Amino acid sequence: MKITTGLSALAVSLSFAASAAQAEKWDMALAYSATNYHSEIAAEFAAEVTANSELEIVTHPGGSLFGGSEIFGAVRKGLAPIGERLISALGNDDPLYEVDSIPFLASSFADARKLYDASKPSLVETLEEARLHFLYSCPWPPQGFYTAEEATGLDALSGLKFRAYNATTSKMAEGLGMVPTKIEAAELAQAFATGVAQSMISSGSTGYDRKLWEHVGFYYDVKAWLPRNMVIVNGKAWNGLDDATKETVTKAAATAEEKCWSKAEELDAWYVSQFTENGMKVGTLPAEIQEAFEKVGAELRADWEERAGDKGRAVLEAYEGMK
Structure with missing residues (x-):
């Protein structure tokens, strides 16, 4: 009986030791x-x-x-x-x-x-x-601009449903007359297929992963940020x-x-080369839209600096010192 009890205790002890050793x-x-x-x-x-x-x-x-x-x-x-x-x-x-x-x-x-x-x-x-x-x-x-239809001028952007993934993209959409809607990457293809989204700023990676050439005709290599x-x-x-x-x-x-x-x-x-191979038209924005992007961008930077305060300004100063 003592031997059995001893063996049982040893087994339990070894079991705990094995559990502890497991990753x-x-x-x-x-x-x-x-x-x-x-x-x-x-x-x-x-x-x-x-x-x-x-x-x-x-x-x-x-x-x-x-x-x-x-x-x-x-x-x-x-x-x-x-x-x-x-x-x-x-x-x-x-x-x-x-x-x-x-x-x-x-x-x-x-x-x-x-x-x-x-x-x-x-x-x-x-x-x-x-x-x-x-x-x-x-x-x-770098972020590019996707549109279902050709962006011929600012009027062509007015009222477009714009996929936003952060506050910056929402504010940029509003500044350009588009209507932001929050959509996660996993939902992108369906959003464009159903018309919930008609445009967005995102990387080439996102467009490639979601095969957006099936729903979007144009990609503009804006290089807005990374x-x-x-x-x-x-x-x-x-x-x-x-x-x-x-x-x-x-x-x-x-x-x-x-x-x-x-x-x-x-x-x-x-x-970007894959977009061309799959039928999307790749190019640069008309000057009118590019200038509008940059104008809104400057406003967003000023807004960010105000919200980020001294900590944000210190980051920008450190960055400028590295350039």
């Missing part, structure tokens, strides 16, 4: 399709962490775990330990999140990287205040990791970030 699992919420380069690089990041630590990360692309608009809140509340979110969509939380989407402030990859470097310290600090840990940030290609996504971790989940695992995750994040910047630049021209 912790994190489900990573992603908004974009599995074939989008953001999701592909996130999957590579997850695989690197899983292979080199006791932490297993499993990605859930296409909004399958949480929709794009839900991911930031889900990570902050601990409903998901890790996730990726478009930074500028969070402008209602803090104007600093919108800095990468100020029209025509940084229209090239080189300038966008400088703006990221200038804003990163404040971004990390702002996230820490929200009990979130920053891992890496990945850019989208927005970024960021990968964040719930603060409590991060603090629960041991130092060795934190180091592995941080190293994998740095690798993912460099891959992502390179991939975005590599794909930029290719995406």
Whole structure:
């Protein structure tokens, strides 16, 4: 009897030890399709962490775990330990999140990287205040203008239903006489197919992923700005990791970030070439519309500087000092 009891206790002890030794699992919420380069690089990041630590990360692309608009809140509340979110969509939380989407402030990859470097310290600090840990940030290609019909002049834009994904795009639409409507990336094809959206500003990546040439006839290479996504971790989940695992995750994040910047630049021209191959007309905006875009952009920058205050001005000064 004593032997049996002893063996049972040993079995229970070994069971607990085995459970403790098992890898912790994190489900990573992603908004974009599995074939989008953001999701592909996130999957590579997850695989690197899983292979080199006791932490297993499993990605859930296409909004399958949480929709794009839900991911930031889900990570902050601990409903998901890790996730990726478009930074500028969070402008209602803090104007600093919108800095990468100020029209025509940084229209090239080189300038966008400088703006990221200038804003990163404040971004990390702002996230820490929200009990979130920053891992890496990945850019989208420069934003272009999509329209179902040819944009011949400002009159052609009046009343168009414009897909907006953040406050900047909503305000830009209004300034140009269009009607903004909030639509997440996963819903784009249906929105254009049903007439809920007739135009938008977004990257070539978004248009390619959603095969928008099936619903949209024109793409104008405006290069308005280069927005970024960021990968964040719930603060409590991060603090629960041991130092060795934190180091592995941080190293994998740095690798993912460099891959992502390179991939975005590599794909930029290719995406646009695919539009042409699939029947879309690609070109530049008429001068009247381009000037109107830039005028509204200047107004939005002034508005952002006022809302962002000293913290925002410090970021812009740091950025200008890098140019």
